[in-house]
Amino acid sequence: xxxxxxxxxxxxxxxxxxxxxxxxxxxxxxxxxxxxxxxxxxxxxxxxxxxxxxxxxxxxxxxxxxxxxxxxxxxxxxxxxxxxxxxxxxxxxxxxxxxxxxxxxxxxxxxxxxxxxxxxxxxxxxxxxxxxxxxxx
Amino acid sequence: xxxxxxxxxxxxxxxxxxxxxxxxxxxxxxxxxxxxxxxxxxxxxxxxxxxxxxxxxxxxxxxxxxxxxxxxxxxxxxxxxxxxxxxxxxxxxxxxxxxxxxxxxxxxxxxxxxxxxxxxxxxxxxxxxxxxxxxxxxxxxxxxxxxxxxxxxxxxxxxxxxxxxxxxxxxxxxxxxxxxxxxxxxxxxxxxxxxxxxxxxxxxxxxxxxxxxxxxxxxxxxxxxxxxxxxxxxxxxxxxxxxxxxxxxxxxxxxxxxxxxxxxxxxxxxxxxxxxxxxxxxxxxxxxxxxxxxxxxxxxxxxxxxxxxxxxxxxxxxxxxxxxxxxxxxxxxxxxxxxxxxxxxxxxxxxxxxxxxxxxxxxxxxxxxxxxxxxxxxxxxxxxxxxxx
Numbered sequence: 001x002x003x004x005x006x007x008x009x010x011x012x013x014x015x016x017x018x019x020x021x022x023x024x025x026x027x028x029x030x031x032x033x034x035x036x037x038x039x040x041x042x043x044x045x046x047x048x049x050x051x052x053x054x055x056x057x058x059x060x061x062x063x064x065x066x067x068x069x070x071x072x073x074x075x076x077x078x079x080x081x082x083x084x085x086x087x088x089x090x091x092x093x094x095x096x097x098x099x100x101x102x103x104x105x106x107x108x109x110x111x112x113x114x115x116x117x118x119x120x121x122x123x124x125x126x127x128x129x130x131x132x133x134x135x136x137x
Numbered sequence: 138x139x140x141x142x143x144x145x146x147x148x149x150x151x152x153x154x155x156x157x158x159x160x161x162x163x164x165x166x167x168x169x170x171x172x173x174x175x176x177x178x179x180x181x182x183x184x185x186x187x188x189x190x191x192x193x194x195x196x197x198x199x200x201x202x203x204x205x206x207x208x209x210x211x212x213x214x215x216x217x218x219x220x221x222x223x224x225x226x227x228x229x230x231x232x233x234x235x236x237x238x239x240x241x242x243x244x245x246x247x248x249x250x251x252x253x254x255x256x257x258x259x260x261x262x263x264x265x266x267x268x269x270x271x272x273x274x275x276x277x278x279x280x281x282x283x284x285x286x287x288x289x290x291x292x293x294x295x296x297x298x299x300x301x302x303x304x305x306x307x308x309x310x311x312x313x314x315x316x317x318x319x320x321x322x323x324x325x326x327x328x329x330x331x332x333x334x335x336x337x338x339x340x341x342x343x344x345x346x347x348x349x350x351x352x353x354x355x356x357x358x359x360x361x362x363x364x365x366x367x368x369x370x371x372x373x374x375x376x377x378x379x380x381x382x383x384x385x386x387x388x389x390x391x392x393x394x395x396x397x398x399x400x401x402x403x404x405x406x407x408x409x410x411x412x413x414x415x416x417x418x419x420x421x422x423x424x425x426x427x428x429x430x431x432x433x434x435x436x437x438x439x440x441x442x443x444x445x446x447x448x449x450x451x452x453x454x455x456x457x458x459x460x461x462x463x464x465x466x467x468x469x470x471x472x473x474x475x476x477x478x479x480x481x482x483x484x485x486x487x488x489x490x491x492x493x494x495x496x497x498x499x500x501x502x503x504x505x506x507x508x509x510x511x512x513x514x515x516x517x518x519x520x521x522x523x524x525x526x
């Protein structure tokens with residue numbers, strides 16, 4: 001496992017634990033409403049579409065497209081220095097929700113809005129794996 | 138809904154020294170701004186019965202407004218310290234105006250200051266930046282504050298063909314205005330080429346597309362329109378105010394290129410009974426250049442997608458069709474963090490009093506002031522007038 005010490009590790013909550021457990025298993029697990037079938041991200045105790053009070057957890061395709069991105073030239077902290085310049089992007093999943101991530105395994109100059117991407121997982125510790133995205137082959 | 142149109146006036150407005158002010162702490166700047174605004178209004182501190190402040194990052198207090206009241210030994214019956222700036226500054230002005238109009242209090246002092254340039258250690262500054270964003274779903278990816286706004290700028294370029302040169306034109310206009318403002322932190326004239334040649338921070342944002350890091354404070358005094366005549370300085374009336382709030386995190390934005398300024402602006406226009414073509418001078422929140430461009434569209438000064446063409450060719454400069462940020466804005470006048478919007482407000486007051494000196498917009502009667510905070514998250518629009526209408 002590469003050294004990710006000093007990075008900004010996420011702190012899972014009761015509400016988000018199933019998502020991070022999915023990531024640990026290298027699966028993108030998000031919420032879907034059992035009543036109206038709406039997919040949402042990030043995890044919540046209610047459906048933001050129909051206000052239903054309970055959400056199911058489902059494994060999604062991990063496919064999406066870049067709706068915006070930027071290239072960070074100067075890292076946020078020394079722990080991110082090895083990755084700079086790195087791409088921070090917004091990815092709209094095929095199921096609908098948008099999430100922030102990095103585009104990796106791709107030259108920053110080759111990233112474009114509309115680019116099709118799919119999820120990969122970067123293991124930061126035994127408990128935390130971070131979903132990132134690569135160009136679809 | 139009862140309208141606030143014409144019911145409340147700004148009767149005092151003043152800034153401290155701004156830019157790099159190492160000889161004063163954030164609390165001192167906050168009190169200095171307050172004293173200057175009270176002097177401008179011609180009243181003493183005992184006449185203040187409402188106080189609003191924003192917290193300072195350099196010298197925070199758990200109860201900031203109470204700390205300032207204690208420092209000044211004033212004992213308000215209406216007292217509120219807010220934790221954020223940007224649009225929140227004008228949201229609390231909205232609250233203060235409502236409090237005055239409903240008789241909760243008579244005279245509200247809003248004073249805000251911070252010393253981000255001189256008062257923060259490098260570690261504090263980095264920690265501050267790293268705390269912006271969602272702890273689990275954004276921050277692990279290493280975004281910076283410019284990066285969050287860059288996402289909106291990049292999306293606007295892809296959707297509407299907006300160019301880096303057009304974003305740069307906004308920075309050039311603000312600097313041109315700052316050149317005419319002796320108080321501004323950065324006054325040397327810049328060109329579009331200078332902006333494009335400055336260091337890339339987060340594509341498409343160059344260093345000169347980003348606002349300054351400053352020390353400074355600013356304050357205003359509000360009272361009812363009926364009482365405004367009792368004060369020393371000519372009143373500036375609140376004609377309209379509106380808010381719009383769409384998200385906290387940019388990854389949850391409804392839309393990257395249309396902000397809730399569309400809602401805040403319409404609400405303010407409706408209250409004031411005016412439209413974009415009635416505005417003589419505008420102060421538009423300019424933490425980064427794309428922010429201005431998107432807000433100009435959302436506030437109706439041009440069609441959505443045409444902001445790039447609108448800001449070119451000097452249109453937003455003094456002498457253009459809509460002078461914007463005539464003090465130099467956050468890009469060139471100063472940006473001490475949470476208090477940033479206050480300087481746009483005091484500049485609007487100076488313009489409407491016809492006291493803006495070499496940067497005065499001729500016959501300015503109505504000014505729009507727009508603040509946003511978060512990452513295009515929270516928006517409040519004010520419309521101010523020389524006359525009550």
